[in-house]
Amino acid sequence: AQSVAQPEDQVNVAEGNPLTVKCTYSVSGNPYLFWYVQYPNRGLQFLLKYITGDNLVKGSYGFEAEFNKSQTSFHLKKPSALVSDSALYFCAVRDFAPSGTYKYIFGTGTRLKVLA
Amino acid sequence: DAGVTQSPTHLIKTRGQQVTLRCSPKSGHDTVSWYQQALGQGPQFIFQYYEEEERQRGNFPDRFSGHQYPNYSSELNVNALLLGDSALYLCASTRRVLSYNEQFFGPGTRLTVL
Numbered sequence: 001a002q003s004v005a006q007p008e009d010q011v012n013v014a015e016g017n018p019l020t021v022k023c024t025y026s027v028s029g030n031p032y033l034f035w036y037v038q039y040p041n042r043g044l045q046f047l048l049k050y051i052t053g054d055n056l057v058k059g060s061y062g063f064e065a066e067f068n069k070s071q072t073s074f075h076l077k078k079p080s081a082l083v084s085d086s087a088l089y090f091c092a093v094r095d096f097a098p099s100g101t102y103k104y105i106f107g108t109g110t111r112l113k114v115l116a
Numbered sequence: 117d118a119g120v121t122q123s124p125t126h127l128i129k130t131r132g133q134q135v136t137l138r139c140s141p142k143s144g145h146d147t148v149s150w151y152q153q154a155l156g157q158g159p160q161f162i163f164q165y166y167e168e169e170e171r172q173r174g175n176f177p178d179r180f181s182g183h184q185y186p187n188y189s190s191e192l193n194v195n196a197l198l199l200g201d202s203a204l205y206l207c208a209s210t211r212r213v214l215s216y217n218e219q220f221f222g223p224g225t226r227l228t229v230l
Contacts, residue, residue: 034218043120043206044159044221090158101171103149104208104219106158 002027002095004074006107013081014115021076021110023091032094033074034104035065039087047089050074061085081114088112118143120209120222128228129197137192137225141209147171148190149219150182153204165190166212194227202229 003026013019025031032051036044048059055067065076076089091107121140129135141148147166151159161174165184184190188209194201204226208219 036221041223041226043122043223044208046218046220049218092158097172099171101164101166103161103164103172103174104151104159105161108158109156 002031002093002105004033004091004093004105004107006089006091006110008110009108010111010113012113012115015083016080019078019081019085019112019114021089021091021112023074023076023107025072025074025091025093027093029096031067031074032102033065033067034092034094035059035063035074035076036090036092036106037087038090038109044090047076081112083114083116086112086114120145120207120220122205122207122222122225124225125223126226126228128230130230131197131199133197133229134193134195135197135227137194137205137207137227139190139192139207139209139222141188141190141207142220145209145211145220146188147210147212148184148188149208149210150190150192151206151208152176153206153224155203159206162192197229199229202227 005024034049035047050067058064092104094102096102123138149164150162153159163173168184179195181193204224206224207222210217210219
C-alpha cells in the first residue's frame with residue numbers, strides 16, 4: 001500500500017532562515033507526490049507536485065521540493081522563511097486503483113512555525 | 117473563476133441525526149472527491165464521484181453515502197451520526213479522474229456532533 005510519513009509534528013525556524021519540512025514515501029511503482037498547505041479554518045492549498053522529470057520541483061510562494069529516489073524522500077524547502085509561511089503542511093501520494101481512478105493518501109502533517 | 121465551494125461552513129448536529137454536505141467543483145472540473153479530516157490528523161479519503169457514479173471508496177461505513185449531479189456538484193450524506201464523525205469535511209475536484217491534474221480543495225465544512 002502507498003504511504004507517506006512526516007516525521008516531525010512541528011518545525012520551528014527563524015524568519016529569513018531556510019526551512020525544510022520532511023516527507024518520506026513508500027510506494028509501488030512510480031510515485032506521484034504532492035505538497036499542500038493548510039491555514040487555520042481553511043481548506044488545503046496546492047503547493048507543488050512531482051510526477052516525473054527534474055528532481056527539483058518549484059512551486060507556489062517560493063517553495064520547492066527535492067525528490068530523492070534512493071532515500072525515498074520528498075522534502076519541502078524554501079530558501080528564506082516568512083512569518084506568513086506559518087501553517088500546517090501535508091505531504092501526499094496519489095494511490096491508483098486498478099481501474100485507473102485514484103485517491104490521495106496524506107501524511108499526518110507538520111506544523112511550521114516561523115518566528116519573527 | 118470560482119474555486120471549489122462548500123456549504124455550509126459550520127454545522128452542529130446531535131448523535132443519531134443525519135447530515136448533508138454540499139460541494140460545487142471548480143469550473144471545468146468533473147470529478148469530486150470527499151475527505152474527512154479529524155482534529156490533528158491528515159485528510160482521509162471517503163469516496164470519489166465521476167459521471168454521477170461512485171468510482172472509488174475508502175474505508176468508511178455505509179452510513180457515509182454520496183451523490184453527484186449532472187452539473188458535477190456533489191453531496192455527502194452521513195446517517196446515524198456518531199461523536200467520532202466530528203471533523204472537517206473537505207471536497208476536492210479535478211478534471212477527469214484519469215488525468216494527472218492535481219486536486220483542488222474547498223474550504224471545508226466543520227461538522228460538530230454533540
